[in-house]
Amino acid sequence: MRSTFLLFSSLILLSGQAWSADRQMESKGAKTDISALLKVQSDVQKLLPKVRPALVAIQTGGGTASGVIISADGLLLTAAHVPNGPGKEMRVIFEDGSVTTAKSLGLDKTTDAALAQLKDRGKPWPFVSLSREVAKAQPGEWCFALGHPGGFDKARGPVLRVGKIVKQTANSLHTDCILMGxxxxxxxxxxxxxxxxxxxxxxxxxxxxxxxxxxxxxxxxDAMQKSQVIKTWGIGAGGYLGVATVMNDDLELSVADVIDGSPALKASIRAGDIILSVNGEAMTDQQQFSATVRARAAGDTLKIRLRTHGKERDVSVQLAQKPQEEGE
Structure with missing residues (x-):
């Protein structure tokens, strides 16, 4: 009864958050009312017992995070900034408090995608399916998030948030689900x-x-299963910068890697630098930075403001032609 009440309450709160988006969609014939919220509540209540066993808490040297198992043999999806590299051993905790370990496989530093493999326990792991119909995740669609905000807490258990998709990009989804560290x-x-x-x-x-x-x-x-690190470098229409970025623990845009011989390296950009702005525009996430760089051609100059060891500095970088052998 308590879980039902909490879910219903979260949906009522959510209806207030999504009010603006719903008002815009009403002109197109879509409308959210109490019957729609009750339908979402019913759907989530049916799905939750099926998907929750596949959720795990992850503990690394850098803190706590979450992940989800997507195969019976223990393949795990998480964010790339959680292990921050292949071959890292992570402590994995299930909702009943049982503990095992996982080894990080490959990752995509630009999009923040990563795979890991659970230690074999001799029988199938609980798992969920992933959607291969990427284009169907459209703005306005209902969704729900699971995780372990603040770290694993057996007394509290996994935390559910219900929301709507706000925006879809080539590699990401934006939602109004409320999440925490x-x-x-x-x-x-x-x-x-x-x-x-x-x-x-x-x-x-x-x-x-x-x-x-x-x-x-x-x-x-395939590349991530082989423990490869994918680096999609920031490029424009033939322009080439030569950096990979990641969001650090303080939610700042950090340089994760700089390729040898690249314009970024020649401009003295180094791994660990924080990217504050490009041509005066504040940079708040990886997608924004990639889009800003992609909009420039080879030969264009970017003025990038960085913070290095607490001190801010400006560098000018002239984009080059992308080397044929690079790209990942």
């Missing part, structure tokens, strides 16, 4: 109980958060 790497589900996203960029106090969609996972599946 510790949710990173956890799953976003559609109304069929399929994973459609992995929690990536979380801003407490803001009205939306960013999840890696299934597109990067499906696109780089």
């Amino acid at each position: 510790g949710d990173s790497g956890g799953p976003l589900f559609n109304s069929n109980g399929e994973v459609i996203g992995i929690h990536s960029q979380i801003w407490e106090g803001r009205d939306q958060n960013v999840h890696v969609s299934m597109a990067p996972f499906l696109r780089s599946w």
Whole structure:
């Protein structure tokens, strides 16, 4: 009864958050009312017992996060910034408090997608399915998020948030599901109980958060299973910068890697630098930075403001032609 009340309450609160978006959609014939909320509540209540066993809490040297199992042999999806590299051993906790370990496989540093493998226990692991119909995750669709905000808490258990998709990009989904630190790497589900996203960029106090969609996972599946690190460098129409970025623990855009011989390296950009702005425009996430760089051609100059060891500095970088042998 308590879980039913909490779910219903969250839906009532959510209806207030989604009011503006719903008002816009009413002109197109879509309308959210109490019957629609009750339908969502019923659907989530049926799905929750099926998907929750596949959710795990993850503990690494850098803190706590979440993940989700998507195969009987223990393949795990999480965010790339959780292990931050292949071959890392992670402590994995299930909702009943049982503990095992997982080894991180490959990851995509630009989109924040990562795979890991649970230690074999001799019998099938609980798992959920992922959606391969990436384009179907459209703005206005209901979804729900699971995770372990603040870390594993057996008395509290996993935390459920219900919301709507606000925006879809090539590699991400934005939703109004309220997330916190510790949710990173956890799953976003559609109304069929399929994973459609992995929690990536979380801003407490803001009205939306960013999840890696299934597109990067499906696109780089074989490479990540082979423990490869995919680096999609920022390029424009022939322009080439030569950096990979990641959101750090303080939710700042950080340089994760700089390729040898690249314009970025020649401009003295180094791993660990914080990217504050490009041509005067503040940079708040990876997608915005990639889009800003992609809009420039080879030969264009970017003025990038960085913070290095607490001190801010400006560098000018002239984009080059992308080397044929690079790209990942």
